[in-house]
Structures are given as C-alpha cells and as structure tokens.
Amino acid sequence: MSLSPPASPLLFLPSSTHPRLLPSCSPAGAELQSVPLLARSPSTNRKYPPLPVDKLEEEMNRRMADDNKLFREEFNALPVCPIQASCDAASKEENKEKNRYVNILPYDHSRVHLSSLEGVPDSDFINASFINGYQEKNKFIAAQGPKEETVNDFWRMIWEQNTATIVMVTNLKERKECKCAQYWPDQGCWTYGNIRVSVEDTMVLVDYTIRKFCIQQKPQRLVTQFHFTSWPDFGVPFTPIGMLKFLKKVKTCNPQYAGPIVVHCSAGVGRTGTFIVIDAMLDMMIAERKVDVFGFVTRIRAQRCQMVQTDMQYVFIFQALLEHYLYGDTELEVTSLESHLAKLYTPSPGAGCSGLEAEFKKLTSIKIQNDKMRTGNLPANMKKNRNCSLFPCDILTAPCRTVSMPLLSNVHPEQNLLCVRYFCTVCTEIYISARVCVCLQCWRWPDRDFLCVEYSAGEGEGRGHPGCLPDCQEPQTAETPHGADTGKGLNLYI
Template identity: 40%
Template sequence: PMRTPKSLKIAETQARFIAVDWESLGYNITRCHTFNVTICYSYQRAATNQSSRLSLANQSGRASGCLEMDPKAPRHVVGDLPPNTNVSLKMILTNPEGRKESDETIIQTQEDVPGPVPGEFVRATPSEDKITLQWKEPLEPNGVITQYEISYSGVQSFDPSVVLLRPPLLVSLPWNSSVHSFTQLQPGTTYQFQIRASTSKGFGLPSTLNVTTNISAPTLEEYEGSEASLNETASTITVLLKPAQAKGAPVSAYQIVVRELSPHRARREAGVAGECFREPVSFQNAASTGLPFYFAAELPPRNLQEPMAFTVGDNKTYQGFWNAPLAPRKNYNIYFQAVSRVEKESKTQCLKLAFKGATEEPEVVPDPAKQTDQVVKIAGISSAVLVFIVLVLLAFLLLKKRRSYYSYSYYLKLAKKRKDAIGTTRQEMTHMVNSMDRSYAEQNTLHAEEPLSVGFMDTHTFSNRLPNEPLVPTAVLGGPLCSCYTDENHTAAAAENSRLLDIPRYHCEGTESPYQTGQLHPAIRVADLLQHINLMKTSDSYGFKEEYESFFEGQSASWDAAKKEQNRTKNRYGNIIAYDHSRVILQPMEDDPSSDYINANYIDVSGDAASSSIGERIWLYRDGYQRPSHYIATQGPVHETVYDFWRMIWQEQSACIVMVTNLVEVGRATSAPAQRLQSVIMSQILQQGDQVKCYKYWPDDAEVYGDFKVTFVEVEPLAEYVVRTFTLERRGFNEVREVKQFHFTGWPDHGVPYHATGLLSFIRRVKISNPPTAGPIVVHCSAGAGRTGCYIVIDIMLDMAEREGVVDIYNCVKALRSRRINMVQTEEQYIFIHDAILEACLCGETAIPVCEFKAAYYDMIRIDSQSNSSHLKDEFQTLNSVTPQPQPEDCSIALLPRNHEKNRFMDNLPPDRCLPFLITIDGESSNYINAALMDSYRQPAAFIVTQHPLPNTVKDFWRLVYDYGCTSIVMLNEIDLAQVKLNITSTFHKISIFTDTNFSCTIHVS
C-alpha cells in the first residue's frame, strides 16, 4: 500500500468497547483490489485512587490483540475492553505486496458500575447493641469509587418482643471509608447488611452478610430497703422474687444462690448488685470442695411470671438442686440470678436479695431424770438394731447359696479399685449443715428447726454413702416417720431382703417430701448393678418384662404440627412423629410457613424440659454434666427431607451425626461377621427382602442441597462402624464447618447387637470427637425411637455412672419418652442397655495407646501384695465372667445330627451367627463346617477361625478356602508336616471343583 489512512477516527466510546472509523480506502491507497484491514489494540488498566493499586497487583502487564475488520462494514468495534482504561489503537493495511501501519491513537474507555465488595474481606464485630463492619474496596472498581452505601434490617430475633426494622435503613459513606459502626441495635437480633460501591455510572452489585448481636443479661427489678426479706426462722429465710425483663433472649432460668459469710464479715445492705455465679454448684459439691457458695434452687421462667415468695432452706429439691436447711449459727448472703441462654452464649444478671444472720440458741441443760430415761431408750433401740442386723446377716447367708456363679465381691473389688467413693448422701449433708458450727455441734442437740426429709433425690444419693456406715433410718423429725431404710453397705442381701418382705426399696410416704409421685424407681449403685440385673433376669414376680411393660406406650403429648397435611410426606412412619413441645423448629423459608417442620426432637437433659412428670424433670437434672438439648433424636431422612436435615445441622451448629441404622436392612437377624459377609456374597438373592431404612443423605464427592454445599473429605472404615468427614457451606455465609458422621453398621432394626463392646467403643469415639462448643449431637436410626433411644440412654448413663457412681436407667427412658414417642422400643433393647452399662462399668476403657503399652503392661503384671493377684489376672477373670457361655440354641446348626461327625470336639462349636456357610456345591455334602468368621480392627469378617480338619472334612476345608477367597492359612498346632502335605495333595486332586481354576494359597506353620 502507498500509506495508511491519514487519521483513525473514534466514532464512539463506551465502558467496554470502542467504535472506530477511517477514510475511504481507494485504489490510490491500497494499490491492489485485494487487501486487509486490521485494528490492533493494547492496554493497561488505568490508575484510579487506591483501587488501582490492588488492580495492578492482580493484573500486572499489558493486554493486546488484533482484530480483522471488514472494510465495507458500516461500523467497526473493538470490544471486551476493561472500563476506565487507556487503550492504544493502530490500523494495519495489508496487501499481497506488503503492509503499512498507522500511528497509535490512545483513547480511554468510560467508567462502569463497580464490581461487588469482596465478601471474604467483610468483617463484622458484634456487641450487644452495636455492630462494626470492616470491608475492602471492590477488586474491580471499574472507575473512581465515589461512595459506599450500606443497607441493613433485622431479619430475626431470639426475643419475640423485638420489633424488627422494616424497611431497611440506608447509610451513605464517602469513597475513602472502610469501617463503620451501627449503633442502637437490639440485643440478640440478626441483621442483614448489604454493602455496595458506586462510581459515576452508579452502584454495583451488593455483598450480603448476616450478623447477630450478642444477647444481654436480663434486667432485674431493684428492691427498696428490706422489701426482699419477708420472714426468717433459725434455718430458713423467705424472700420475695420478682420476674426479670428479657433483653435479646428469653429468660432461661432463675437461680437462688446462698453464700456463707465468715464470722468477721460485716452485714451489708440488701438490694445492691453483687457478683454473679456463672457455674452451677450443688450443695454437695460445695461441701466436698470447700466452696463458700452453692445453688439452692433453679426455677423455670414459667414458675415466676409474677412476684412470689420463696423460702431458702426449705429442704426441698428444685431442678436437681437441694435447698438445704441453713445452719442457725452461720451468716449468709442470699443472691437472686436471672439467666438467658442462646446457643453458645449465656448472660447472667444477679442481685443480692437479703442477709441471713446467725441465730443465738439458748444452751440446753439436760435434766438428770430425763437423761436416765434416754439411757434406757438408747439401750432398747440398740438391742433392736442388733437383732435386726443379725436377721439381715442370716438372710444374707441363706440367699448367698442362691446366687449365680459370678463372684459379686470380686466385681465390687474391681469397682472400688476403679472409682473412689463419690459424694455423700442427703442425710450426711443435713448433718453437715447442722454441725458446721463446732461449738454448736458440741451440744449434741438436734434442733427441731433443722428437719431431715426424704424426697425423690434420696433414692439417688442413698447409694453413694461410704462403705462402713451403719444402717440409718431416715425420718422427718417432728413429722410422720418415713418408712425408708437404707443399708449403707447395700449388698445384694438388702435388695433381696426387701424383695422377700415384699417391701419396695426406698418406698417413702413422708409428707415432707416435696414430690409426691407415687412409687418411684430408685437409682442403682454401680457396685450393685450386677446383682440387680441377675435378679431382674431370674425373678418370677417382677423382672425386666414387668418393668418394661410399666412404661407408657404411645402418644403422650400433642403433635399437631407433624399431623398437618403438608408435613405428612416428611414423616417416614405415621406413628413415630415429633411432639410439639420438644420438636426442632427450623427457621422458616420465605412464603412457606410449613418449612419449619422436621421430624426431630430435642432430648433435653438440663432439667428445664417440658415434662408432665415432676419426677422426670428431677431426674433430667441428674445428668447436669450435660448441657441443655445435648441430643437431637430424629428419623432417618427420606428423600423429601434431605435439605431440611442439612438445614437442621447448620441451624443447630451440630458437629456430629450418629447413625445407628443401615440404608437397607434385611429382616431382623442379629449382626455378626457372617451376616455382614454373606449379605455381600448373596446380595442378589436378598434384594427382594430388603427394606429401605434411610435415604442416603450424604455425597460421595460433593453435592448441593438447596443453598447448602456438602463436600466429602475422608472416610475411616472400621469393623463395626464407619467415620465420614464432610465440610458444610451455606450460600451467603463466609463459613466452612466440619461435620463428622459416625455410622454404626452392626445394629439390626428392633434388635440388639450380640455384644456391646463395639457399641461402647463407638460411643467413646463420638464423645471425644464432639467439640465442647458444638451444638447438639444428632442421633438417628430409621424411625428415631428404638436404636436412637438406646444410644442416648447408654451415653447418658455412662456419664452418670462415672460422675455419681449410680445409674437410673428406668427414669432415663421415662424422661426420654416424654420428649419423643416410644424411645427404646423393645424389652430386648431395654435389657441390652443394662448389659451394655454393666460391661462398661466392669471392664472400663481397655484400649492402651501404643506409646504407653510397655509401661501399662509392666503395671498390669505386677503382683498386688494385698490381693496376691495381678491386674492382668483380674482383667482376664473379668473377661471370662462377662463373656456369655453359648447355649444349645445358639449352636443349633452344629448340633444337627448330620453335622456331629464334622466336629472334632462337641464342647467347642461355632455359633450360628458366625458360621461361614459353604457355597460351592459338592454332591450331597452339607454347607456346614466347624468354623467362625471373626472381625479385625478395621475389617468385618477378616479372619476365619476353624478346627484342624478331620479326615472327613478336608474337602469341606478346601471348599471353605475357595468360597471365601482365602490366600493364607495359618496353622498353629504341632503336626507331622510331611503327612499334612501328603493329605493335602492327594485330597486336592480328588476335588473336581478346582481343576479348571487358577488358585494360589500360602500355608504358614507356627
């Protein structure tokens, strides 16, 4: 060409494209009828205030390219350009003889709306009434940022009285802002913030963030003067309690705290704010640890809706806290607390209500005549007690002959070795209260103002008495006698004696007991558990069958939400659905009020559960070492509820899912290695009888459920359970949570595992894996009642046994059934709970870390000088004792007449549940062989244990090796190796089933 066009004209400039034009290209310029026009461009993002530095850091260097243009087109556009950027353009004219380039023309594209503020750089710092936001500029400013706009509104609140902000409020901020505080907000309220930036072209897309303010402590009403103190006696003080005003969250509980003052501490004015007591301490724990304060009572909010009088020291129990009588010669401050709890947050406001001063008692001078009468009375009482003790010993000797071969004294010795005496009893505590002042105690006088009474909690604490204490009748002094006697040694003789006399153990009718709930089932000492289970299994009058049948069966509370038509498809079974008072309420989705339902219930062990039985509420606190709603019991998800299930996991901040069902189950046979292996081998045969018990609600890789993304991380398969780890994310939230699923695979529907060892190991694994700050543990089977109830009861009772030395299985099941229908569904499951807890208490945790094994081993083989036995020997004796002996019905196949000749020893037969049935057909030979499948640590049915083959079972032996793909045989007995090889070789060639198969097997002889 002669030249390029004289000037490259800019026809139009926009944010992301430039339209160009040029003069007409005639022959005098192109010098050829065939020519091409190319527009080349290059650019680097223009510098614009602070955002340019971030952009240049992320997009360093120049971008360039060339576009072929149609010379005849009316418009020539260079597109896909960045906004607010200097673009260099030049035109190239080319014909077959050469090319000419024009001069560069530089033009800046226009600004555009900015990109969103990066959500990962938005940080929120909440307090009770303020939220401070920090952010960074958009990664794509697309121009000069002129301002930021933040809108915010309340979306939900823990406090139903809070009025949410509607419509959203707007805040405009200058371009150089990166932090702003929003004040005058409501406590315990979730606010939705939307932040967006603006250029001269307008606002870009917003970034959304939800932030919840902290809850505030409830507000307690002040008292005027001595208004709070209403009345005093030597051992009590009556105070006025006023309800608190909630701030950001409903009041969860009211607490009355008693603080003992030293004799030199001056009396202070009542009604001024005092220090708050965060951790609840019972009277018993305070006495044993030397703390100067204890919680006398905890009241649910529904019991204090208007001012009421309360007596401190009335000797009753409130939510598990004993309101012990006050010592007359002690000074006390009485505090009143209101507590609000929401998820992981708890706030407490406290007030000192009153001062209780010491009461001066006149010295009691005994009358000599009366003193003589007392000596006579004491002699008579002593004689009666002596006769009673002799009768008890005689009964014990007679009944001892009827005991099973288990050595109870041996178990008791083990229990004493494992745990020291835990706590003391109510009566001991009362005596401690009444004798705190030494000078007062020396008078040896029990005042009428200090009564002893028995309530429901006594049935738990009597059994914690120290071993060598005498038999003490518990009575209400100055009131009716309570026919409740406790033997402090509490051996099986006492239990059987009460049974022989047809007297319910610990049955009290004293009117001083605050809870009149009829005949209650008492807690059982761990040391007495073996004897109790043996009695319940062998009793002809009242055993496990009668005890289980005493539970209320069926619906015991309303379930209106579950029965709604729109929720019917969310229930796997129509008769196992969620009660209204304890159901998990999901945050409803927009325009779908029924989306708050899921078939799940909180299992509350805090003592504030809504229960129809006072006795149940008392028991629930007994597991006070667990926090409120520590469990959620739910069904195995159906297809329609998978999204709801993950919504619940996110909402409740759960970190652990316990699954005690399989996705598909066959019949009701008990689980064992044989069943697990054969279910794989014969899967095609069994499919017709399969029942879907749970929908597979987790992914194998990653999957999106609504606005949740669940990503598989890792799996740890073990013989009896599987641990899967996932990450859980939610759209719009800058948080990634880890969720672990613990899947126990060895529990049949409506049945029980053959032994509890694997389940106990499973429970320990869940317990150590659940973070202390996590939400409830979600437990499900198929219906969320039978196996789910068993798991929760065992977990709670193991904690109770460890902390208190007693278990209360009956009342635990009863309490769970008040939260969800028919928890623990069969008598067999109820008995299994007892057996599992007994095994845990007798055997304890036997796993030893590898690094500690050497030291542990030497400690176990060391001979105890007192018992002349080693811990290893004791542990082996325990193992033999807890291992059930096979019964004929357990080995029915081995005992068939046609199989007798296949057993080397008739006292060493494989149980039916562990048999590896032979699959390869060999004439009329049966499918039986004397062998058993055994689990390894990680793999079910990893080993086959068998007898040395008999001459008539060698063929069966090789069928076994072939059918189960065995590649190694380990022989541990001594035998002529040459003879073994001869028999193997000769027999091998006689079996036609192997002739066309390449088969390799290694024999290891030890």
C-alpha cells in the same frame, strides 16, 4: 482447606421446589408408612428404682431367666407417653409429607424449630426433637432419617443448631426397604438449599464408618458423621462391644463448643433411643455408681414418643452397661502401650496378682450361654469337634451353603446334609476392615478325606484354601501339637 464460592448467590428453597439430587427410594405418591408397635401386656404400674453397679450382674441374670420374662415385664411397665403432649405442628396438612412414619411425630413442646423461610408456610418444621442427656439439657437431637424431600431441612438444622457430630444408626436400605435417604455426596460437593456439603475424608471400620464433611454457608464448618453399620436388620447386635467402642469414639470426637449431637435411625426412636440411653447411663455410672434405665427412658419418652422401641433394645442397653462395668475400656493408643504394659506387670494392691493376671481372669470368667451353641452340640456334629469343651457360637459359625458334592466317606446318607452344614469354625472380624477371618480347628476325617474350606465374603467368589489335618489316629485335645496331612479333595462352601 477452602472451597470455591458458588458462581451465583444461593437462596433457601422450599423442599417441594428443589430438584432431586439423589435417586428416589420410593415411588412418588407412595402412602406414608407407620412404625409397627409391639403388642403390650397390661402395665403393672410398678416402679423400678436405680440399680447399684455392683448389683448389675446379679439383677441381669435374674431378669433374663425364663426367656427374659422380668425384662419384658419391666419394659411393658414403661409409660408410652408420660405426659399429655400435642403434635399439632407435625399433624398439619403442609407437614404430613415431611414425616417418614405417620405414628412417629415430634411433640410441640420439644420439637426442633427451624428458622422460617420467607414466603414458605410451616418451613420451621422438621421431624426432630431435643432430648436431654444425663444432667445435660438438650444434649441430643433425635431425628427421623431424612427423606428426599427433607434433606435440605436436615442440613439447615445441622447448621442452625451448630451441630458438629451426626450419629447414624441405620443403613440406607434394610430388607430391601428404604430407611433413610442418602443426605451426603459420595464424592465432591453437593448443594442442599444454600448449604454446600463436601466429603473431606472417609474411614471404614468393621462396625462403623466415619465421614468428615465440610459444610459451607458463609463461613465453613467441619461436621463428622459416625455411621454405625453393624446393627442387624432384625433384633439387636450379637454383642454390645462394637456399640461401646462406637459410642466412645463419638464422645471423644464431639467438640465441647458444639451444639446438640444429632442422632437418627429411620424413625428416630428405637435405635436412636438405645444409643442415647447407653450414653446417659454410662455417664451416670461414673458419677453415681448406679444406673436408672427405667427412669431415664420414662423421662425421654416425655420428649419424644416410643424412645427405645422394643424389649430387645431395652435388654441390649443393660448388656452394654454390664459389659462396660465388668470389662471396662481396654482400647489404648499405641504410644501408651509400653507404659500400660509396665503398669499391668505391677502387682495390684491387695489383689495378690498382677494387673495382667487380673485382666486375663476377667476373660476366663466370660459366660457363654449353652443355647447359643446348639449346632456344635448336635449328636451328628459332636465327632467333628476336636475338643468337646470348645464349640463355636451358632451366630459366629461360618455360614454354609449346600453344593453338589460326593457323599462324605463312612457317613450314612441321611446324615450328609447335617455334616455338610456344620464345621467347627468361627468368623472373627478384622478391626479396620469388614472382611472376616475364619478360625477353624484341624481334624482327621474318615478315610483321610481332605477338607477344603472356601469362604465367600458378600456376593463375590471366595478362594479355596486347603484345610490342615492332624497326622494321627486318635482325637487330640486343643493343646496337642499336630502335623499337616493331605488326601483326596472334598469341596465345601463355608
């Protein structure tokens, strides 16, 4: 694949003189923001040694007791800045506008230096820092999300550092706030400074999007962006499974010859640090059969401030490591399915069962915390559950919105709102699409009312699908077969 050369020679232009290529995220002259930092309890100066992987589950349960009390203590014991480090370059008046947040600045000793542009003072500065991986120096570059004024510098860094992989762990806007400027074209080709960027391919999956860029200065290179889109606006993902699959894809696709992997969120410290720590600890888990989250976070905080920003992110790291240790990587290529299945049917030495049985036992051992299933356990909703041992997790229950409708038959008026807001359903995602399937039980409502379930994805209008009701008089277990029934209509939005 080749791109036609530009009609005229291109020069590096200082950010202030380059025309804006993308819509503004914030009004001109807006004051620089600061990242809100959590209030910290007094540190105990306690040390936390590495954990053997076979003790990981036990330690997780112990530290998560009493609402993660021990995890919070451990997180608060992390040094904010392990060394005396200066941020002179980032603090220069000429560079202040290049920083997205006034309190997240790169240290001088670990910052990425760009090549200086002739006649442009301090053009070597970008808010980005080299970060070590597990036994690999400068494996990563942790960067802030580019601002409109720094998009040119961002691509210059990608080119000069010979980066082949970009990891993006933020959305462009969250909570109606601009978190990152869009630094790539939706289609076609854009020129940033003297670097041309064209989108060659885009693949949208349920948890992340993969974009392949061709970047060209003199020769051309292929750069792949992995954009994790499932991080919620608040907190951390409900499960680490999506992040683990995302990280595996990044590790698999990054070429050995390439320079540092550029990882960025908005500030380049919280989610960015979380991704880097999980990557490093998975490598350590394989090499040493132990993990040292506390020690590794301490070390990378000496390279960039506030890496792993919240205690929730710190706990999420442990959850990801435990998930990988207990269940491993079960994803495989279709071409290897037949041989893999034959291997699973073979009895495992000393296990007394086949690999398939052992794998299924792992599924049945997964523990769901009762406090995550409160809605289904409410007295007003108990009679809606076909099997009283099966409840949907609150966060996965199909969301309801109240609409004008007749009252449910034989239900006290005061209980109608609770009844409307809960139905035993679970949203499950499709691997190659952000659309969701709604899994629901079938149930007999009083007076043979017929329940129609309508799920609206995003802001679009959903389509009604009739529910399936058992033709029987008594509650059934999950194993009891049942037939379909019809009756009067009742509309709910789920």
